[in-house]
Amino acid sequence: MYSLIVVPPPTTQDAEHRTRIHLAPGERLAFGRSAHGNGLRIAHDGVSRRAGEITAQGAFWLLSNLSREQTYVVENPEGAGEHIKVGPGRLDAPVPFEFSRIVLPASGELLPLEVWAPRHDHVRFADDPDGTATVPAFSLDRTKRYFAVLAALCEPRLRGAPHAPLPTVEQVVERLRPAWPAASRASVQWNIDYLAVKLRLKPGPETADPGPRLNGKKESLVSLALRFDLVREDDLVVLAAPSRQGVR
Structure with a gap:
């Protein structure tokens, strides 16, 4: 199963259709203004020629910020304001959000680069041999x-x-x-x-x-x-x- 689906910002050459890019575990996608060395070209003068790189890692992904000055913000659109910052030059910052929006500052604009991580891995629980249950951290009854x-x-x-x-x-x-x-x-x-x-x-x-x-x-x-x-x-x-x- 694909780990990531990347949705380019509307400034790319395929803005009309915004072709989605699928990444399998271990695959990388470089992005930036230059057409050379980037799997995703973002045609905007405010974006670095080699702006960053996304790496699929199973149920999460990594973001490298290859710009010299700009901090990237990765937002969780479903997380009530939850976000992380990836500073200039930071490599392989882990991003745990299922739905993410990389916000790229570009000459007064904020370009959204969406990343979806639909893969979910879960542990298979076996019966506890000693028969004792773990006490929940927060016990809430949704009927109360x-x-x-x-x-x-x-x-x-x-x-x-x-x-x-x-x-x-x-x-x-x-x-x-x-x-x-x-x-x-x-x-x-x-x-x-x-x-x-x-x-x-x-x-x-x-x-x-x-x-x-x-x-x-x-x-x-x-x-x-x-x-x-x-x-x-x-x-x-x-x-x-x-x-x-x-x-x-």
């Missing part, structure tokens, strides 16, 4: 009210606005009303406080230590949830689904 509250907090950034301000408690209440008619400011705030304990941002009730005051509680919850994929875009269906749980 608290998960719907967390999904509502994460929704703006999951919808493609990675730097959007978080909704207020009142806005969360209104967002949850179709599925949870009895939602109130007090009940939503209770669930936010509960999530802070459940996700170990605050000590639990079993300890007398109240822990440090948690400023920006909502921001901390959303940051943790998005960083570890505790809430994904697919999970936003809980905001529209009829509620079957009792009100907390």
Whole structure:
């Protein structure tokens, strides 16, 4: 199976059709302004003659920045602002995103070079011989009210606005009303406080230590949830689904 599919930017000679380039594991694709030595020519005066190189590596890929001055940014379009920077002269920087957009600065323009990595390798789990299960790092029940509250907090950034301000408690209440008619400011705030304990941002009730005051509680919850994929875009269906749980 191909490891990578590279979609050229619209400035290339085949801009009308944007022919996709397939790379198998171990194959390399050099790109730049020059037609010599590059598998992908990007015909723009602001792009280095030999700008960079992409190398397929199974379920991930490597990016080499061969320019002298420009830093390249590799964005994850589905990652709520997730990105990495590859500085000038950096070789073989690993990129783990399934969908990526290399942003090439070019004389006042930002050229997008898309890279898709559809190959997924997974471990085949065998039965544990001692019969003990690993305790999950974060235990969340997607049928509970608290998960719907967390999904509502994460929704703006999951919808493609990675730097959007978080909704207020009142806005969360209104967002949850179709599925949870009895939602109130007090009940939503209770669930936010509960999530802070459940996700170990605050000590639990079993300890007398109240822990440090948690400023920006909502921001901390959303940051943790998005960083570890505790809430994904697919999970936003809980905001529209009829509620079957009792009100907390």
